[in-house]
Amino acid sequence: MTLKSKTAVVTGSTSGIGLSIARAFAKEGASIVLNGFGAPEEVEKARKAIESEFGVKAIHSAADMTKPEEIAGMIRLAEETFGSVDILVNNAGIQFVSPIENFPVEKWDQIIAINLSSAFHAIRAALPGMKARKWGRIINTASAHSLVASPFKSAYVAAKHGIAGLTKTAALETATFGITVNCISPGYVWTPLVEKQIPDTMKARNMTKEQVINDVLLEAQPTKQFVTTEQVAALAVFLCTDAASQITGANLSMDGGWTAE
Ligand code: NAD
Numbered sequence: 001m002t003l004k005s006k007t008a009v010v011t012g013s014t015s016g017i018g019l020s021i022a023r024a025f026a027k028e029g030a031s032i033v034l035n036g037f038g039a040p041e042e043v044e045k046a047r048k049a050i051e052s053e054f055g056v057k058a059i060h061s062a063a064d065m066t067k068p069e070e071i072a073g074m075i076r077l078a079e080e081t082f083g084s085v086d087i088l089v090n091n092a093g094i095q096f097v098s099p100i101e102n103f104p105v106e107k108w109d110q111i112i113a114i115n116l117s118s119a120f121h122a123i124r125a126a127l128p129g130m131k132a133r134k135w136g137r138i139i140n141t142a143s144a145h146s147l148v149a150s151p152f153k154s155a156y157v158a159a160k161h162g163i164a165g166l167t168k169t170a171a172l173e174t175a176t177f178g179i180t181v182n183c184i185s186p187g188y189v190w191t192p193l194v195e196k197q198i199p200d201t202m203k204a205r206n207m208t209k210e211q212v213i214n215d216v217l218l219e220a221q222p223t224k225q226f227v228t229t230e231q232v233a234a235l236a237v238f239l240c241t242d243a244a245s246q247i248t249g250a251n252l253s254m255d256g257g258w259t260a261e
Contacts, residue, residue, distance in 0.1 A: 001028055001029035002028045002029070002237070002240070002241055003025055003028035003029050003030035003087070003237075003240060004028070004029035004030070005029075006025075006029075006030045006031070006084075006086040006087055006240070007030060007031045007032075007033070007078060007082040007083070007084050007085055007086050007087070008022070008025040008030045008031070008032055008033070008085075008086065008087035008088075008089065009033040009035065009061075009074065009075065009078050009085050009087070009088050009089070009122070009126070010022040010025070010032070010033070010034065010035065010089040010091055011035045011036070011065055011074075011089065011090055011091050011092040011118065011122065012035065012036045012065070012091045012092025012093060012141075013032075013034045013035055013036055013089075013091065014034060014035070014036030014037060014038040014042070014043050014046060014060075015036060015038065015191065015192055016189070016191030016192060016193060016229055017091060017141060017186070017189055017191060017229045017232050017233070018035075018036065018089070018091040018092070018141070019034075019046060019229070020229035020230055020232065020233040021089055021091065021139075021229075021232065021233045021236045022034055022050065022058075023050060023053075023054075023233070024230070024233035024234065024236065024237050025087065025236070025237065025240075026050045026053075026054040026056045026058065027053075027054050028237055028240075029054075029056060030056060030086075030087065031056055031057045031058070031081075031082045032050055032056060032057070032058040032059075033058075033059055033060075033061055033074065033077070033078045033081075033082075033085075034046065034047055034050075034058060034059070034060045034061070035060070035061045035062075035063055035065075035074060035092065036092060037062070043060055044060075047059070047060050057081075057082070059077070059078075059081055061073075061074040061077055061078070065092040065113070065114045065118035066110060066113040066114055066118070068117075068121045071118055071121040071122050071125065072121065072124075072125045074122070075088075075122060075125035075126050076125070079129060084129055084133060085126045085129055085130070085136075086130070086133070086135060086136060086137065087136070087137045087138075087139070087240055088122055088123065088126045088136070088137070088138045088139070089138075089139045089140075089141065089236060090118065090119035090122055090123070090138070090139070090140045090141065090163070091140075091141040092114055092115075092118060093114060093115045093141065093159075093193065094110065094111060094114055094115065094193070095111075095153070095156050095193055095194075095196070095197050096111060096153075096155060096156070096197075096200075097152045097153060097197050097200040097201050097204055098152055098200065098204065099151075099152055099204065100154050103154055103155065107155065108154070108155045111155035111156055111159055112155060112158070112159050112162075115155075115156065115159035115160065115163065116158075116159040116160075116162040116163055116166070119140055119163055119166060120166060123138060123166075123170055123181075126138070127170075127174065127179075130174070130177065130179050131174070131177045131179070134177055134178040134179075135178045135179070136174070136177070136178065136179035136180075137179070137180055137239060137240045138167075138170060138174075138179065138180070138181040138182075139181075139182055139183070139184060139236050139239055139240075140163050140166070140167050140181075140182070140183040140184075141183070141184055141186070141232070142160050142163045142164050142167070142183035142184065142185045142251060143156075143160045143185055143186060144185055144186065144187045144220070144253065144255040144258045144259050145157045145160040145161075146160040146161055146163060146164040146183065146185050146251060147161075147164070147185060147251065147253070147259045148258070148259055150220075152201070152204045160185075163183060164183055164185075164251050167181055167182060167183040167249065167251065168249045171248040171249030171250075172249065174248075175248060175249075178245075179248075180239065180244065180245065180247060180248035181248055181249065182239055182247055182248060182249070182250045182251070182252060183250075183251050183252070184232055184235055184236065184239075184252050184254060185251055185252065185253045185254065185255065185259075186227045186232050186254050186255060187220060187221050187226075187227050187253075187254065187255030187256050187258045187259075188217045188218070188220065188221060188226050188227065188255075189226060189227045189228065189229055189232065190226045190228075191229065194217070198212050198213070201216060220255075220258045221255060221256035221257060221258050222256055222257035222258070222260070222261065223256035223257055224256075225256055227254055227255065227256060231254060232254060235252060235254060239252075
């Protein structure tokens with residue numbers, strides 16, 4: 001139980017990678033603040049499962065990651081409930097696939113807000129407490145798209161390259177405070193985010209579902225396998241251990257060799 005007495009806020013943790021990260025932290029004894037959308041009964045089921053399976057406290061914040069004041073409120077709620085925010089995982093994210101000339105302006109704004117600006121707002125709110133306690137772990141879920149581009153994902157690629165830069169800057173500003181700031185850059189992980197982009201990719205590239213999975217998604221990964229949410233979560237847990245205290249400002253790829261090409 002390496003994270004007993006720590007509190008972790010994981011944005012976008014009602015589904016996919018975020019939920020696996022929250023569960024992995026809970027398994028190590030951390031108190032958990034879940035965040036994200038979803039049917040209330042499903043969210044409550046996930047929250048209760050964390051408490052009963054791992055014997056920790058878990059609460060849910062419905063803060064909308066497009067709203068700076070709600071993001072600050074989520075960090076405040078965590079500090080009031082548990083006394084501190086020791087670990088912050090900026091993970092909430094959405095995707096939209098379209099050629100630039102047809103890309104809806106409101107989708108661009110929404111992706112930049114959720115996938116990039118929300119991390120700035122959450123880090124800004126959590127840092128004073130981390131600095132005062134001289135311990136903190138900030139992990140941003142970036143993407144292989146923080147290092148390389150794909151066509152038709154302009155907003156996503158721009159946001160993910162941005163999060164890689166924000167990670168480095170925050171790491172430099174906090175290096176002497178016992179705080180590390182890193183990003184994890186997964187390749188394709190089978191989650192609702194990937195499943196939902198298949199129909200639009202079929203349209204944009206004029207392909208069948210099988211062609212999108214094999215010729216676009218798995219084509220990118222030399223291993224020809226999807227990354228699992230549990231693998232990403234295990235790396236997040238490692239980044240919170242003492243063994244990882246000198247890893248800061250890093251962009252850690254977990255992409256089956258995608259960005260080695
Ligand atoms: P997902 O769709 O399963 O989960 C996304 C989460 O974000 C959900 O909990 C959702 O409710 C939440 N969310 C969306 N909009 C929100 C908002 N406005 N406010 C608060 N929460 C909001 O997706 P996932 O694949 O688990 O993605 C998680 C992160 O991992 C994202 O940042 C994504 O870009 C990144 N990522 C995913 C993959 C992949 O292949 N799945 C690869 C690389 C990076």
